Amino acid sequence: MAPFNGNPQSYASPVTALKPNCLMCPAASACLTRGISQDLISQWNGAVQNHLSLGRPGKALFETGDAANAIYVVRAGCIKSLTVDGDGNERVRAFHLPGEIVGLDAWGAEHHPSTAVAVVPSQVCRIPKLAALQKLAESPLLAQRLLERFSHDLAQAQALAGDFTADQRVAGFLLAMRARLARSTALKLPMTRRDIANFLRLATETVCRVLTRFESRGWIRSDEKNLQLANESALLRLAEPIGIVAPLARAA
């Protein structure tokens, strides 16, 4: 059970390791700090308390009911937010990729309404709400950035709440992941079929069947977690009614 050692600063002194440098962050191109001045980035960096490694899939960042004193920016990996109802049924509410923020649904609450769990080995930056609030007061630009993030997540959640066919939902999900992972048409999905299905309100089997259908039509090529989007326009046509929200950040 070797500890996950993906932290590029793990060899540095503990203090340095605890206080990552936003200027050298691998997720900078998708973070709140994207495209702002170095001075401002340094200022924001002051609000970052430390960063945490979630070494193995399933490791919880926080659980429902925990005190909610901070938000977390994903530095690497993938985090999922989920709730568990009285019958023990899990429900995936969101996936968070590098640069995205975990815990926004708890900004106005003392306790987290959802649990956050690593999907793959991940790292996050912890930013206490109070420290963040202080920085926002000092910089309207940062405040605007955070509000944009809230607004985007809200619009996204509302779009996804719609009533769509299984094909539409899967197509929309693939396109959203493609835009957020933002490399090429080749995707490496971090999460399992089960998580995707749960997130999209579908049965695991349905997701499988849809993917098989897409592949038989030549729209995608699928090798388990590795997907190749061969016909994005077809997927886009299918997913149009969802009104996918364009991602805020692009690779610089």
Place this chain on the structure above:
Amino acid sequence: MAPFNGNPQSYASPVTALKPNCLMCPAASACLTRGISQDLISQWNGAVQNHLSLGRPGKALFETGDAANAIYVVRAGCIKSLTVDGDGNERVRAFHLPGEIVGLDAWGAEHHPSTAVAVVPSQVCRIPKLAALQKLAESPLLAQRLLERFSHDLAQAQALAGDFTADQRVAGFLLAMRARLARSTALKLPMTRRDIANFLRLATETVCRVLTRFESRGWIRSDEKNLQLANESALLRLAEPIGIVAPLARAA
């Protein structure tokens, strides 16, 4: 076609009518200004540009694609946010009651992703985003209030996005309306069955059938728009998996 005349300041001079006084607002107990000092309320009042009357149901506040330079706080009535897809299908994304904010999904965008329409004769306060941002920088408390609102709406949207039975969704909706309208167990729903169904991703007929079922069980008494929740605990038990988000505001 007499103009809606519910504005208590309509007899005052035009300037006064255009700049409502937050200290005398009927929606104050549910607004961002709830429970803060009079000085701070007055300060926030400075950000309020004017207020608008939407005299008849169906009147649009703004439409998808319009420039998004402001947010709107509902002063009276009820506003619905909706989108229209390529096939002309409407989808209700949210209802906004007095004290709640319309347009948050467009804070980070230049154009509104959704259309806002009056459900009943309504009034809203227009607050330019720039003016709001300025006030937020001056007052961390106001900033916190707005962030809480975003957070709450996000959590709510995610909760509602889940996969629930028709009975669960309707029960959850009734309880949420009860909490937001916050009077007694007697509810006067502003919106039609069609709107409720669309919002809950159900057919109008299904909503009717569920309400009939609830009534036959003695859980509610229904006279069209006027509902009486006779057995809230039964509804609560049914809606538990949704994880209803408690409303931020209560009547003072």
Place this chain on the structure above:
DNA sequence: CGGTTCCTTGAGAGAACTCAACGTCGGTGG
């Protein structure tokens, strides 16, 4: 009063779910 919109109830159809089974992969321990 027609005309429209809304609410309600009934009967049949369809999309997705549940249940079930099988192959694969990776980790674990004998």
Place this chain on the structure above:
DNA sequence: CCACCGACGTTGAGTTCTCTCAAGGAACCG
């Protein structure tokens, strides 16, 4: 080293919940 186990992905067959289609009654408005 390999058998075992569990998790994951995939495919098939029957069931169910909700939708669609259809129609009638009530309320509202010009």
